[in-house]
Amino acid sequence: MARAALTAGGKRGLILVSPPFLYALLLLAVPLATILLFSFWTQDYLDIDTRFTLANYVEAFNDPLYMQLLRRSLLIAGAVTLVTVVLAFPIAYFVSFHVAPGRKSLWLFLITIPFWTSYLIRVFLWKVILGYNGVLNSGLTGLGLIDEPLSVILYNANAVVITLAHAFAPFAILPIFVALEKIDRSLLEASMDLGETRATTFLRVTLPLAMPGVVAAVLIVFIPTIGDYVTPRLVGGPDGLMIANMIQTQFLKLNNAPMGATLAVLAMLSVTAVSLLFIWLNRRWLRGPK
Amino acid sequence: MTGLRAYAIAYLVFLYAPIALLPLFAFNDADIIAFPLSGATTRWFAELTQSASLLNAARNSLIIAATTAVLSTVLGVCAARAASMADWPLKRPMMGLIMLPLVLPEIIVAVSLLVLVVQVFGLGLSNTTIIAAHTLICMPFSIAVLNGAFQNLDPALEEAALDLGETRLSAFRLVILPLVMPGIVSSLLIAFTISLDEFIIAFFLSGANPTMPVYIWGLLRFPGQLPVVMALGTILVALSIVLLIIAEIMRRRGLKRAGLKDRGGFL
Amino acid sequence: MTLISLAGVNKHFGDYHALRDIDLEIREGEFFSLLGPSGCGKTTLLRLIAGFEAPDIGTLHIDGRDMAGVGPNLRPTNMVFQSYAIFPHLTVAENVGFGLRRAQMDKPDRARAVDEALEMVGLAGYGIRAANALSGGQRQRVALARALILKPKVLLLDEPLSALDKKIREQMQVELMKLQREVGITFILVTHDQEEALVMSDRIAVMFEGGIGQLNDPETLYRRPASKRVAGFIGMMNFLNGRVTATGPEIAVEVAGLGRYRVPAEQAPGGVEEGPVTIGIRPETLSLLFEGERTDRMEVAGRVDEVVYYGDMTYYDVAVAGIDKPLTLSMKNRIGRPVLDVGSPTRVAWDERSLVLLGR
Numbered sequence: 001m002a003r004a005a006l007t008a009g010g011k012r013g014l015i016l017v018s019p020p021f022l023y024a025l026l027l028l029a030v031p032l033a034t035i036l037l038f039s040f041w042t043q044d045y046l047d048i049d050t051r052f053t054l055a056n057y058v059e060a061f062n063d064p065l066y067m068q069l070l071r072r073s074l075l076i077a078g079a080v081t082l083v084t085v086v087l088a089f090p091i092a093y094f095v096s097f098h099v100a101p102g103r104k105s106l107w108l109f110l111i112t113i114p115f116w117t118s119y120l121i122r123v124f125l126w127k128v129i130l131g132y133n134g135v136l137n138s139g140l141t142g143l144g145l146i147d148e149p150l151s152v153i154l155y156n157a158n159a160v161v162i163t164l165a166h167a168f169a170p171f172a173i174l175p176i177f178v179a180l181e182k183i184d185r186s187l188l189e190a191s192m193d194l195g196e197t198r199a200t201t202f203l204r205v206t207l208p209l210a211m212p213g214v215v216a217a218v219l220i221v222f223i224p225t226i227g228d229y230v231t232p233r234l235v236g237g238p239d240g241l242m243i244a245n246m247i248q249t250q251f252l253k254l255n256n257a258p259m260g261a262t263l264a265v266l267a268m269l270s271v272t273a274v275s276l277l278f279i280w281l282n283r284r285w286l287r288g289p290k
Numbered sequence: 291m292t293g294l295r296a297y298a299i300a301y302l303v304f305l306y307a308p309i310a311l312l313p314l315f316a317f318n319d320a321d322i323i324a325f326p327l328s329g330a331t332t333r334w335f336a337e338l339t340q341s342a343s344l345l346n347a348a349r350n351s352l353i354i355a356a357t358t359a360v361l362s363t364v365l366g367v368c369a370a371r372a373a374s375m376a377d378w379p380l381k382r383p384m385m386g387l388i389m390l391p392l393v394l395p396e397i398i399v400a401v402s403l404l405v406l407v408v409q410v411f412g413l414g415l416s417n418t419t420i421i422a423a424h425t426l427i428c429m430p431f432s433i434a435v436l437n438g439a440f441q442n443l444d445p446a447l448e449e450a451a452l453d454l455g456e457t458r459l460s461a462f463r464l465v466i467l468p469l470v471m472p473g474i475v476s477s478l479l480i481a482f483t484i485s486l487d488e489f490i491i492a493f494f495l496s497g498a499n500p501t502m503p504v505y506i507w508g509l510l511r512f513p514g515q516l517p518v519v520m521a522l523g524t525i526l527v528a529l530s531i532v533l534l535i536i537a538e539i540m541r542r543r544g545l546k547r548a549g550l551k552d553r554g555g556f557l
Numbered sequence: 558m559t560l561i562s563l564a565g566v567n568k569h570f571g572d573y574h575a576l577r578d579i580d581l582e583i584r585e586g587e588f589f590s591l592l593g594p595s596g597c598g599k600t601t602l603l604r605l606i607a608g609f610e611a612p613d614i615g616t617l618h619i620d621g622r623d624m625a626g627v628g629p630n631l632r633p634t635n636m637v638f639q640s641y642a643i644f645p646h647l648t649v650a651e652n653v654g655f656g657l658r659r660a661q662m663d664k665p666d667r668a669r670a671v672d673e674a675l676e677m678v679g680l681a682g683y684g685i686r687a688a689n690a691l692s693g694g695q696r697q698r699v700a701l702a703r704a705l706i707l708k709p710k711v712l713l714l715d716e717p718l719s720a721l722d723k724k725i726r727e728q729m730q731v732e733l734m735k736l737q738r739e740v741g742i743t744f745i746l747v748t749h750d751q752e753e754a755l756v757m758s759d760r761i762a763v764m765f766e767g768g769i770g771q772l773n774d775p776e777t778l779y780r781r782p783a784s785k786r787v788a789g790f791i792g793m794m795n796f797l798n799g800r801v802t803a804t805g806p807e808i809a810v811e812v813a814g815l816g817r818y819r820v821p822a823e824q825a826p827g828g829v830e831e832g833p834v835t836i837g838i839r840p841e842t843l844s845l846l847f848e849g850e851r852t853d854r855m856e857v858a859g860r861v862d863e864v865v866y867y868g869d870m871t872y873y874d875v876a877v878a879g880i881d882k883p884l885t886l887s888m889k890n891r892i893g894r895p896v897l898d899v900g901s902p903t904r905v906a907w908d909e910r911s912l913v914l915l916g917r
Contacts, residue, residue: 008610008611009375009376010375010376010377010378010379011378012372012375013372013373013375013376013377013378013381014372014378014379016368016369016371016372016375017368017369017372017373017378017381017384017385017388019365019368020365020366020368020369020388020429020433021369021384021387021388023365023425023426023429024387024388024390024391024426024429025387027403027422027423027425027426028387028390028391028394028399028402028426029387030406031399031402031403031405031406032398032402034402034405034406034410035398035401035402035405038405038409048409087301090294090297090298090301091297091298091301093294094294094295094297094298095298098294098295105538105542107298109534109538110302110305111302111305112534113530113531113534114305114306114308114309116480116483116484116487116530116534117309117487117526117527117530117531118487118503118506118523118526118527118530119487119488119489119503120489120503120506120507120510121308121312121506121519121520121522121523121526121527122308122309124510124519125308125309125311125312126308128308128311128315128323128324129307129308129311131324133324134324135311135325138324138325138326139325166304166305166308169301169305219393220392220393223393223394223395224393224394224395224396225395226395227394227395227396227397227398228395228397229396229397229490230489230490234510244395244397247397247401248397248494251401251404251494252494257405257409260401261401261405264397264398264401264402267395267398268395268398271395444640444642446638446639446640446641446642447642447644449607449609449629449636449638449642450636450638450642450644450703451644451655452608452609452628452629452630453607453608453629453630453634453635453636453704454630454635454655454656454703454704454707455630455631455656455658455659455707456630456658456659457628457630464655464658465644465646468646469645469646
C-alpha cells in the first residue's frame, strides 16, 4: 500500500534522534575536528603555537621513524585482516550451512564469548602462550617436535598478528555469517540443477553473494586494528610497535599534542585511503556491493 | 563435512585457549606464570581482597560501567526507535556519525577527547570524562542490540494502541516498552561489560582514580603480581560470562515474546 | 443520515499525490467498501479517517464534528489492522480489554464486557490464551472484538481478510456481514478483492490513482459501470469498438460485428458523446447456442477459439467476424450439455439490453 515517507513520522524520528546525535556531534565530531586543528599547530615548550603550519606534517614525512611505524601498522593491520578473515570464513560457512537452525545461536554465542572477556588479560595470556618458556614452546619441546623453543613467535610482528587475529575473530565471523544466512538456499539448488558441482556452485554463487559480508568483515577488522595499542606493547617487542604507541608517547610522554594529533590524522587518513582502495577494487573486480 | 566440523572445533580451541589458561594459573601455587603447574592454592584470591587500591579500582569501574550502561541504553533507545520510524532528511549521515565509534580505533576517540577536555577546556580528568567517552563507544553497540528489538515491532501495534484510546506516551509504556524490554536489558548488560573491560580510553582519560583495567595494566609490569592478576582475571571472566548468558537469555525471551524466529547473535 | 463526510480532501507524500479531491459521504449504519488496485489511495483514505494521517487540504467530519487536530485516540473510530496488530505480550482477554483501560469501569464489569465481546466473535473461553498461540482466523476475531468492545461509531477494516486462506476468508465474509447487521455500526472496508466488496457491501467506492472512479451499490456498479476502468476492474467484461451516431433519451450506436441498435440512455451510465465509443458486454449475458437450439434473442455466428473448464462453469472464447478480439462467454455446466471443442463452429446469443456504453 502507498505508505510512503510520512512527514509526521519523520519529524518524530528527527526529534528522537537528536539527543544521541548531538551527543555524538559534541563528543566525537567536535573532538575529531579539534584533533585536525591541532595537527596544524605546533608545541612551543609548554604553550601551543596556534599559527597555521604544515610543519608537523613535514616532520612526520621526513622522520623515518614515523613513516616506518605507519608503514608497519598498515602492514600488520593488513596481515591481521587477511589472517582473520581467511580463518573466519570457514567458521561462518560452517555455522550457516552445516549447523542445525536451532543450534546456530549457541555457536554464535560460543564464538562471541571470548571477545567480551577481559581484553588486557587475554592479550597478556597470549604472551604466556607464545613466550620462550611459554605454553606452546614447552608443549612442543615436551612432545619432541622441536629441540629448542621457537623465538619467532613472541616480541615481533608475528605475535601481534596472532594475538589480534584472535581478538577480532567474532568481528570477522559475524558479518560473513549474516551475509551467508541471507543467501536463498534454492539459489544453490538452482545452480546444481543447471549443472554446476558443489565446488563450482560455491565459487559461482555462494562466494559472490557472501562478498558484502566479507567486505564488511575486512573493514571492521582492518580499521580498528591500525589503532591498537595494547597488543604491540605487550607482545610486539621493539619490532612490533605500531603507530598508536607513538601517538600515546607523543601525548602522554613527550607532551607534544600537535605532533600526536598529526600522527593520529595521518593514521586515519591512511586507513581511510586503504579502505576506499579496497572497496573500489572490490567493486571493480569482484562486482561487490555498492 | 567432518573436515569443516573439525576445523570449527579447532577454531573454538584457538578462541578459548587463553581464557582456559586463566583459572589454571589463578589456582597455581607458584610465583611465575609457566608450566609445569605446582599444586593448587587459593592464596592469590585471598591476596586480592587485601588490596585497598584494587577495591578502589573495582568500585570505580563499577560506578563507571553502571552509569555508562544506563546512559548508552537511554540514548540507544532514542536512536533505535528513531531509526525504526520513517525517514527524515540526513538520516543516513546522522546515524552514520552515531555508529562511527564502532569502527573508529579507540585510540583516536581517546586522544581526541583528551585534547578537547584538557587542552581546549582546561578541565581535569575524572570518572566523568571516562563515562562520557564510554557512553560514546557503547552507544553503537546498544543501538545494534536495540535495533533488532525495535525493527521487529509491527508499527501497527503502536497505531492499534492509539486507536484504542492511548496517547503516544502511554502507548510507548503499555505496548512498546514491554516488547523491547529484553532488548533494553541486553543493551544494559552489553554496555556494562564493554565499559568494565575497556582499557585504552580509560588509560588516556582517567584521573587520579584508575579503573580496573588501568589498575591491571599497572600490575602487568610487576612479575610478582601476575598470579594475582590471573586470579582477578578469572573473577572478571566468570562475571562477564554470567552477564552475557543473562543478556542472551533476555534476547531470546524477547524474540519469543514477539513471536519471532531466532536469527542469531547480538550484533 | 450522513455519519462521515469528506470535502475536497487531498494528501501528498512527497511528490506522490495519494488522494485527489475526495468528496465523500458515508451513511450511518452502512457497510461501505473502498475498492481499488494497490496504490490507489484506499488505505490512505482509511488511515485519514482513523486519524493516522491528516489531509493536506480539505475537511473531515465524523458525526458532525470536525476532526482536524483530533488524534486517533480521541476519534469515535476503531480499526482492524491488516496485520491485526495483536499485542504479542498480552493474553487474548488483555488484548480485547485494552481499550477499556480509560473507561470508568470496575473489574467485574470490564471482565463481563470482554467475555461478551469474545462471545460475539465466536471466541468464548479463549480469554486466558496467549495471543501468540492463535491462528490467523482467531487473531482476526480478536482484532474485531478489541475494536468493537469500545462501541465505536465507525469500524475501519484494512484488508482484514487478505491474510486468510480462501475457505476461511469466504466464511469470514459472511460472518462480518452478519456481525455488521447485528451491531448496526458503520463498517468501512478497504479491499482490493472485488468479489469481497460485492458480497459484503451496501455501497462501494472504486478508487483509482487517488480519486474515486465510481460510487454505487454493488449491483449498479456491476451492471452499469460508468467507465471502462471500473468495468475492467470489477468482474470480467468484453470490450467492443463502436460508434455513437445519435444521443438523447435513446442512443443510436453501431457495434463492430454486431450491427446498429438504439439503446436507452441509462445504458450509458457515464454519459457518451457522438463518435467512437467502447461497448462492454458481460460474459454471462452471452450464451452459446448448441445444435438445433433456437433463441428469441439475437444471434451471431462464430468459431470456438479457446475452452476453459471450471467445473461448475465453462468459459469459451468465440471468434466472431468483424470483432477484433474473441468474445468471452460463460456457460453453466448442466447434465446433458456438452463441452465444445476448440475449432467447433457455433452461434452466440446476445441481447442489446446487456450492452454498456462506456465513454472515454
